[in-house]
Amino acid sequence: MGFRIIIVGGGIAGLAAAIALRQDNREIIILEQSPISQEIGATISLQPNASKIVEGQWGLAATLKERGAMVDEAFEVYNLDGEMQMRIPLVTKDKYGAERMMYHRADLHEALKHRATSPTFPGQAAVLRTSSRVASCDCETGTVELASGEVLSADLIIGADGIKSAVRGCVLGGEVNARPTGLSAYRMMIPADELQQQSEFAKVINPRKGCTTMVIGQDRRLIMGPARNGTIYSIVALVPDESMNEDSRITSWTTKGDHEKMMKTFADFPDWAQKPLQLAKGSALGLWQLRDLDPLPTWYRGRAILIGDAAHAMLPTQGQGASQAIEDAEALGAFFHEFERTTPVNSLGAVAQVNDAVFRCRYDRATTIQLYSRQAAKPATEPGNRKVNMNPAEFMDYNCSYNGARDWCK
Template sequence: MWYYPRGLLSGGAQTCVGKGGRADLSNDRYGCDMHTGSLRIVARFLSSDQIRSAIRLPTRLTATMLRIVVVGGGIAGLSAGIALRRAGHIVNIYEQSDMKHEVGAAINVPPNASRFLTSWGLDPKLSRFVKARALAWCDPFTANAKETMSYEERAAKSGGAELWLAHRVDLHNALKHIATDPAGPGIPVTVHPGSRVVGYEPRAPSITLASGEVIEGDVVIGADGVHSLASETVLGYENRPVAPSHYNYCYRFLIPVSKLQADPETRSWNADIDGKTRVFADNENRRRLVAYACRDNTIYNFVGLFYDEASTYSAKREDYLASVDKAEVMERFAGYHPSILAVINKATDIMRWPLLYRPPTPVWRKDRLVLVGDAAHPMLPHQAQAGAQAMEDGVALGIVLRGVSTPEEVEERLELYQKIRRNRASAIQILSNVGADQSHLVYEDLKEFLAEEDIPTNPSEITDFNFGYDVVAASLEAVHQLTETAAPRPNRGVNNAAADHDASNLADSSQCTTVVH
């Protein structure tokens, strides 16, 4: 079944008349136009029920929305759900876990994501995020800072958007609330936990659950993570992981700040704690330790990256729950300054997993099945951009799927989504194989996705490349170019100036349009 939404309409005081009804819209939060007796009302921030209660609509008119099926309720799936809800569509998310026991360590929420998260309604204080202030490159053998970069200055260069240090569970909970909150714009996202997907049909499109139930939609979004069945369906083969050349294992652990404070030997670690990330890199021996505090500066997050030459590298899949004895970590970082080793010695629950690299995915869509997040661009942790890129994917999808009306137009817009996202995400995927101080190691690989003059070559340039991007502006521009070059559709009555006005309202991500016929 197809619904037929239309394009972006203007705001402003005006009266619209259609068969069987008249609505005087004097508030510039609304806009409408009339063509062939069809009444359209664009109501930003209002749900369909609120629209109907505020405006006298003919009973024959029905909401015009796409049925969106999202597979995966992680950061990528929830972000896509939020953006598509705000675009006026009906979104159902199918997640195989029960979503009651979310786990994870910390995550960066950089300016390229925070700039639209706040307009979605995310409150960093309520979610206990820490505002990042500085990045310190430290000597691992003396523990002294060698070079410090101000995140606050970088944020100012990026239009004022902040970088936050968050606990992954806190970010996930915030996104889940925004997606499902009845008070938000559009129809709340419906999440179906305990729904394992065993098959995709791109053309229908549809998914098949383990129970045998088939769920149909107008668009299916594969947000099913690094071990993606959706990706395999799109590509026609498994995007097999390979051993990276520079770092092939990762440790992750959390230590309460209070635990470090209680011991005089580790208490100094908490000095100047607020918003500072420290990197202790021993590049000669291919090992580094990254540390920062999250959750209102109450928990320290540690990431240890290293290369194990003795490993036979038999691992074919990541196991994120494999634990390791603390003695192994102490041995791995032997030679680091005693103050650093004293902190590591406080860890009680350490996870270790192999870092498996997958090359950039050549195709992100097949028919009306499309990939987002790790399903499209699985990344290693060095750039701390995996979550942000997943959220950028969701925003881009929400923008390109506004106002589509036919299966052919949906496929055209999904192709545009791939064009907007693939080169940028693939470049960051490649940069994520190494630290920001090692971009020369992947310079040649980046040429496939970036013009040579655009390739970042040092930590400062990489930070600007990562943080300075505005996915809203880029997506709006791409849609504008597509619609400008497309042949005009007859009898649409769309005012170009009005559409430009509407797009400018969207540029800060604070507007949402729900269309009803």
């Protein structure tokens, strides 16, 4: 029998792990709890450290370009007077070997899913099973039990089941929950055309430009960027978390946002800066309570290893959550490369040894970026003063200078 791998979770981390681990005679099953495996509508940026893996190593540049992928050319930071406080060019190919890219999340997810599960790529295609929620796992025997009671077994189990991971408790021998960070995020997408017609806004910001724009007003900020060749504009509105900013009875971390409440929260932003929020009335408005994890004591036990948000959920302030998940996946691919040629796959010790190597290679880097992300979330203006004192490029060299796990750990 070949090397059998179960991946719990069909998000960015799980699909990326399937791509990285695909090899002939490897059976990879991805177990996804939701009935349809898809992403939300929002822009996601991949930093050069991850775009070089996805577009270069995994060959998805052309597919993503067809779907309207854009190069993110700069960070532009504005104060509430519409004055640009800083512009940081992000044309990063020469410096970091790849560009910072902007995708529609659904497009990135679809491209990864196809690359993981289509037989047209090298190695045995992974099988994606939807409506398959994992309830628990045994890290020594390599079994997972689904909520339905079905039990599956494998030589390697990858917990890519996100911030509320079920596998995490099995690896750590007890629950470790993500902690509220004091921030919530509204997310919405609007047609760029409509925004461009708003002259007060368009005088300051061109929503079609490949650029990440922040508008900062003390403890609230808008982080915005285009997707699909500049036809749609994605807005993340960060606000202090008052138990989901809306209703303290809400216990889920993700809910539908209330447009009126959001507008009240941004009432002291000037009219030009409120325009994107006003235009989102009637469109899908989501609200996320932003949580992250403290660094975990370990990410693996026996045959099971955690990756992505399950291992190191972080705030979105460095735009590195998905990028770190992709680095984790690439590391699994590199360390398990041709594993079964030299090792009996049913050897618990041998699998655990490789999991240990992956963990040692990845832990310091992902943890550092997790902590940078917390640091970058602090208010960027003093009360009563509109001058912005933050530098979105502060951690860029560390974050983006990366050429794969083998190179990082040599």
